[in-house]
Amino acid sequence: MKDLDSAGLDCLAALADERSFERAAERLSITQSAVSQRLRSLEAQVGQLLVVRSRPLRLTEGGKILLRFARQLQALRSDVVRELGERAAPHERIAIAVNADSLATWVLPALDPLVQRGLEEGFGLELVVDDQDFTHDWLRQGEVLGCVSTVKQALRGCVVQPLGVMRYVAVASPDFVKNHLGGELNAGNFAHQPFLVFNRKDDAQALWVSKALGVRKPRLRERFVPSSEAYTRAVCLGWGIGVTSELLVRPFIKSGALVALQPQTSVDVALYWHQWKLEAQALGAPGRVALLDQIGAALAAGARSALGKRQPG
Structure with missing residues (x-):
């Protein structure tokens, strides 16, 4: 060809x-x-x-x-343009897929230095949001050049590195615990309580109930709130029980706005960064780190800082 x-x-x-x-x-x-x-x-x-x-x-x-x-050609072209000291074309951007909870907690601080520099260099960035179990599909279909995913195996032509483990805990407002749970959530009352769910791909609530209460394939009363920040706000307002990122609700638990339910139980989600291989030699500048590689390195460093040293087994 x-x-x-x-x-x-x-x-x-x-x-x-x-x-x-x-x-x-x-x-x-x-x-x-x-x-x-x-x-x-x-x-x-x-x-x-x-x-x-x-x-x-x-x-x-x-x-x-x-x-x-x-997509790979555009990313390589953007790197060449940066190497020449010129600004990228307005329509060119690097797209990556991330899960909503990572976006709401550690992704933006991790990428901020690159984005701030990008204001001068003119490169574009697009963040595509999907459930962590489905971001990998965006990569496979060529829609993005990298993704934060729960998938461990790399696609052919891609590289993968572990980011760490995002812990999901169950929380509710103090009034909800007092007025609806009688002080605690248990196998006898969970089926009558509303659980907040991010979207129809979200199964963290069922996984947590199975693990915490020993109930196989629990059927839950669901209320859908498809935004990480709004989800947390809805739990604080007493809309129901939430199972969400511990990073996201940590300050609310600390302030007393939320109560952790069975804090010894959590759903741990191992996250990985996947990206297409883009050879630096193709840029005509050996030793120059491609922008996609810089994004991957920034996300890995940000994840280590936010998620701690615990790595998936």
Whole structure:
């Protein structure tokens, strides 16, 4: 196969992000016909359709393979631009996927030095949020270049490193414990109590009940609050029992705004950082650390600081 057209790859990435030809054209500052022409040229080059022209449009399996390459090419190009002392194009950014609780606690402080420097260098960053059990799918499909995930095994072409263990504990407001639990949560009253759940992918509550109370496959009364900060606020207001990151609720427990239920019991979630391999030699600058590698190093250092030295076994 001849060298793939970079302009066509940029169009493919824009289409994957924007899910429409009109918005992709606006992002790239070209016409819709130019986007269509570049995509057709790329499809002709590889001999297969890359995009299903639906609403919203979606990528074929071949399109997802090329999208991974397009993302890596854009990351390498951004590094070259930084090496030359120029600013990256406005539409170019490095996307990584993280779980909401990590984003609400340690990810932003970990990335802050890089982002502050990026204000001068002009590189873009996109944080995609999903459940830690599903962020890996974003990496596999080529939507992001790195992810914080519970998956331990690296994809082919990727590297992985352990970040540490995020501990999840059960909490409730003092009034809720007094008025609804009679002072404690137990196997006799849990089924009648509302549990706050982040979203339909969240199973921390059922795991905690199984572990703490010895109940197999518990059926819970659920109230959904899909925001880490709002979730904590809802528990403080007495909406129900929460099972959430100990990092997030630690100050509330310390102040007395929340009470830990069976504090000896927790659900421990091992986290890993995955990223695509981007060879520094490809930048024409051996010894220069690629931006994606810098992001991975910053996240690893931030996780060690926030999560402690405990590592998954």
